[in-house]
Amino acid sequence: MKRRASIIGGVAAIAGSFVVFVIPFIFIILMAFKDKPQSALRDFSWPQGFHLWDNLVQVVTTRNWMMITAFINSALITVISVTLLVVLAAMVGFVLARRKTRMNGLIEFLILAGLMIPPAVVPTIWLMQGLKLFGTLHGMILIEVAYNLPFSIILYRAFVATIPRDLDEAAIIDGARPLDVFFRIILPMLWPVTVTNIVVQSVGIFNDFTNPLYYLPGNQNATVQLTLYNFQSQYNTSYNLLFTNILLITVPPLIVFLFFNRQIVAGMTAGAVKG
Amino acid sequence: MASAPTTARSRPSTYPVWFFLPAAIIYSALFLAPTFASLYFSLTRWTLFNSVFIGFENFAQFFREPFLIQGLMNTVMYAVVTSSLKVVLGMGLALLLTSNIIARGYLRSVVFFPVLVSTVGVGITFTVLMHPTQGMINQGLALIGIKGPGWLTDPRLALYSVALVDVWKGVGLATVIYIAGLVAIPRDYYEAARIDGATAWQNFWHVTLPLSRPATATVITLSFIGGLRTFDLIWAMTKGGPGFASDTVASVIYKQYQAGFYGLSTAGNVVLFVLIGIIVVPLTMFLNRKQGHE
Numbered sequence: 396m397k398r399r400a401s402i403i404g405g406v407a408a409i410a411g412s413f414v415v416f417v418i419p420f421i422f423i424i425l426m427a428f429k430d431k432p433q434s435a436l437r438d439f440s441w442p443q444g445f446h447l448w449d450n451l452v453q454v455v456t457t458r459n460w461m462m463i464t465a466f467i468n469s470a471l472i473t474v475i476s477v478t479l480l481v482v483l484a485a486m487v488g489f490v491l492a493r494r495k496t497r498m499n500g501l502i503e504f505l506i507l508a509g510l511m512i513p514p515a516v517v518p519t520i521w522l523m524q525g526l527k528l529f530g531t532l533h534g535m536i537l538i539e540v541a542y543n544l545p546f547s548i549i550l551y552r553a554f555v556a557t558i559p560r561d562l563d564e565a566a567i568i569d570g571a572r573p574l575d576v577f578f579r580i581i582l583p584m585l586w587p588v589t590v591t592n593i594v595v596q597s598v599g600i601f602n603d604f605t606n607p608l609y610y611l612p613g614n615q616n617a618t619v620q621l622t623l624y625n626f627q628s629q630y631n632t633s634y635n636l637l638f639t640n641i642l643l644i645t646v647p648p649l650i651v652f653l654f655f656n657r658q659i660v661a662g663m664t665a666g667a668v669k670g
Numbered sequence: 671m672a673s674a675p676t677t678a679r680s681r682p683s684t685y686p687v688w689f690f691l692p693a694a695i696i697y698s699a700l701f702l703a704p705t706f707a708s709l710y711f712s713l714t715r716w717t718l719f720n721s722v723f724i725g726f727e728n729f730a731q732f733f734r735e736p737f738l739i740q741g742l743m744n745t746v747m748y749a750v751v752t753s754s755l756k757v758v759l760g761m762g763l764a765l766l767l768t769s770n771i772i773a774r775g776y777l778r779s780v781v782f783f784p785v786l787v788s789t790v791g792v793g794i795t796f797t798v799l800m801h802p803t804q805g806m807i808n809q810g811l812a813l814i815g816i817k818g819p820g821w822l823t824d825p826r827l828a829l830y831s832v833a834l835v836d837v838w839k840g841v842g843l844a845t846v847i848y849i850a851g852l853v854a855i856p857r858d859y860y861e862a863a864r865i866d867g868a869t870a871w872q873n874f875w876h877v878t879l880p881l882s883r884p885a886t887a888t889v890i891t892l893s894f895i896g897g898l899r900t901f902d903l904i905w906a907m908t909k910g911g912p913g914f915a916s917d918t919v920a921s922v923i924y925k926q927y928q929a930g931f932y933g934l935s936t937a938g939n940v941v942l943f944v945l946i947g948i949i950v951v952p953l954t955m956f957l958n959r960k961q962g963h964e
Contacts, residue, residue: 405772411908416780417840419795422806434742437804440802456711482697485688495686502690511946515674515939516709516923517932521718523703534816541700544693559735563684573684602788609927624906634798648786661788663843 401501426638434635450639457626457636458614462643466619471532472607472618473600476539480547480596481589482534489577493560509545516609517660523610535611544549547592550665554588578657591662594655598648619644672763705943712937719806721933727939729812738922743797744829745918745945751830755837756893757886765878767845768852775800778849782842789839793906796835799824825915832907832916844889851885866907887957891950898946919945 401617418439426434428442455462491502519538520529528534563576571580604620611618616626623640653657680944714721732738767778783793799806800821808818821831859877868876901920905911910917910925917925919942926935 400923401770404770408766408771409773409775412780413778416784418806419792419799422799423791423795427892438809439805443712448721453688462889471890487693490685490687490689494687498687498690505697505702509697511703511895511950512947513920513939513942514701515704515936516703516941517716517927517936518699518707518711519716521711522700524718526699537696538700541696544697548693567684573686574763598786602786604788604790604906606863608924619737620788620790623788623794627794627906637794641788644788644791648788649956651778652783652786657781660782660846660850661784664847 402655418639420645423638423641426634427642429635431633431635434633435637437634444634447639450635451643454626454636454639454643455520461614461617461625462619462622462640463621464615465622468616469601469618469620472535472539473597476543476600477535477593477597479536479540480543481592482551484544484547484592485582485585485589486549486577487544489549489581491548492552492555492583493563504610506548508547509542512607514542520609530612532611532616535616538606538610539603542600542606543596546634548595550592550662551585553665555594558584587658590655591658594651594658595662598651598659601647693744705927708936708939708943711933712940714933716933718932724933728934729863729916729941730755731934732937732941740914741910741917741919741922742941742945744916745898745942746949748829748833748836748918749894749949751833752836752840752897752900753890753893755833756844757889759837760848760889761882761886763841763845764848764852765874768849770900774919778846781845782800784839785842787839789902790808790832790906792835793837793903796838797907800831808927823912825912828912829916832904835907836897836903839903840893844893847892848882848885851882855881879962883957887954890957895946895950897947898942 396628420440423441426437427443428447430442430444430446430447433443454456473481475631483616487502491499523529523534523538526534528537558581562580566580567573602620604624607618607621608624611621614625616627623637623644626640690897702915711721711722713725715724715727732742735880738948763781767774767781772779800808802808802818802823804819805821805896807821811818819827822828855878860873860879863873863877901924904916904918904921905924908916910921917936923935923938926932926938
C-alpha cells in the first residue's frame with residue numbers, strides 16, 4: 396500500500412518536474428533546430444527539417460567570427476582567474492586557519508563584507524582607468540579574482556582546519572623547509588576542495604554577465620554572455636539563431652555538471668550545516 | 671589535540687603573514703578602495719574627470735523621484751518574494767527528494783541544473799515563453815481554458831514574473847542546501863518522536879524544521895543578498911520595463927551610468943549597500959542567535 400503510494404507520488408513528481416524544468420530546455424533545443432520562418436512563430440512544435448548545422452555556422456561566423464573571439468576571451472578569463480583564485484585563496488585560508496593573531500578578526504570581517512557589499516561600479520571603472528586596467532582582459536581577470544576571493548577563502552579555511560597541525564610539525568622535524576610545508580604537503584592535501592573551488596568558480600565566472608558588461612566594453616572584448624546580449628537586438632527576428640546561441644553557451648556548464656555534479660553541490664552547500 | 675606553539679622568530683615562519691599579501695593587494699585595490707571612494711563620489715556631480723561636491727543632493731533625488739522610489743520598493747519586494755518562495759519550495763523539494771521516492775537521482779539533477787545555466791540565456795528563453803499571445807505558457811494555459819495574463823507586459827505583474835523565473839533558476843540551490851541540512855539530522859530524533867506517537871505533521875514542525883535551521887539561515891541570507899543585488903535577469907527580461915515597473919536599484923545604477931550621471935549612479939550603489947546592511951545584518955544575527963537557543 397505504502398509502496399504503491401510512493402510510486403504514484405514518484406510518477407507525479409517526474410511528470411511535474413518534466414513540465415516545469417525539462418520542457419524549457421527542450422524548447423531551446425527545438426528552436427535551435429528550426430529555420431527562421433518557423434522559429435518566428437515561437438511555438439512548441441517539431442522542427443520542419445533540421446537546420447541546426449546552418450544555424451550554428453551562421454551564429455559562429457556572424458560579425459567576423461565574434462563567437463570564436465568570445466569563447467577564447469571567456470576561456471582565458473575563466474582559466475586564469477580560477478587559477479589565481481585557487482593559489483591565492485589557499486594561501487590565505489591556510490595561514491588564517493593556522494595562525495591566531497589579532498588580524499584574524501579584521502580579515503573575517505573583510506571576507507563577510509566581500510560577500511555582502513555590492514561592488515561600487517563607477518568608482519571601480521574610474522580606478523581601473525587610472526591603473527590602465529579598464530577594458531582589458533587582465534583587468535577583467537583581476538576583478539573576477541577580487542570579487543570571488545571571499546568565497547574561495549571560506550572554503551579553504553574550513554578545509555585546512557580539518558587537517559591536523561601535527562602534520563606540519565612532523566614535516567618540520569623531518570627537515571622540510573617552512574615553505575615546503577604549504578606547497579609540498581598542505582596544498583596537495585587540499586585537492587578535494589580545490590576541485591570544488593575550480594568547478595564552482597568557473598561556472599560562476601563563465602556565466603558572469605554583469606561584470607564584463609561594465610568593465611570589459613567593446614566588440615573585440617566580448618565574452619560569451621555578452622554575445623547573447625548583443626545578438627538579442629540583432630537577431631530580433633531570427634529566433635532560431637538566438638536560441639542556437641543559448642544552446643551553444645549552455646554546453647560548457649552541462650559538461651561540468653555531468654562530470655562534477657557532486658563537487659558542485661558540495662561547494663555550494665558548504666557552510667549550510669555547521670554542526 | 672593541543673599542540674605546542676610553533677613560533678620561531680629566528681627562522682622564516684611556516685605560516686608566513688605575507689601569504690595574505692597578494693590576495694590583500696588585489697582585494698584592496700579593486701574592491702575596498704572603490705567602495706570607500708563611492709562614499710565620497712556619491713556626494714558629488716561627477717564626470718570621471720572632475721567632481722563637484724554637492725552634499726546629499728544625489729540621495730535627496732533618490733527619495734524624491736517617483737521612479738527611483740519605485741525602484742527601491744521593487745528591490746525589497748523582489749528579495750522578499752524570491753527568498754520566501756525559495757525557502758518554502760526548497761524545503762518542500764528537499765523533503766520530497768530525501769524520501770524514498772523513485773527516480774531520485776533524475777529529480778535532483780533536473781531541479782539543480784538550471785542553477786548552472788547562463789542567467790541571460792534563461793531570461794531570454796522565458797521572455798519568449800511568457801509572451802502574452804504567442805508564448806508557450808499562455809498557450810498551455812489556454813488548452814485548459816485559462817486566459818493567461820501579460821506576464822511581462824502588465825506593469826503590475828512584470829516584476830513578479832521575473833521573480834518567478836529567478837525562483838525557477840535558483841530553487842535548485844536552496845533544495846541542495848536543505849538536502850544537506852536534512853540528512854545531517856540524527857535519526858534518533860525521529861525514532862524518539864515515533865515512539866512518542868508523533869504524527870507526520872508534528873514530526874515536521876517539531877523535529878525537522880527546528881533542526882534544519884542552519885540550512886534555512888543559509889538559504890534566506892544567500893537569496894536575500896542575491897535578490898537585493900539582482901541585475902542580469904531583470905536586464906535580460908524587461909530592462910526595468912514596462913515604464914519603470916520592474917526597475918530595481920541595480921538596474922537604476924546601470925541606467926544612470928549609461929546616461930552619464932556617475933554621481934547619481936554611485937549614490938545608487940551606496941543606497942544598495944545601506945539597504946543590504948540594514949536588512950541582511952540584523953536578519954543574519956537573528957537567524958544565528960535563535961539557532962543557539964535550540
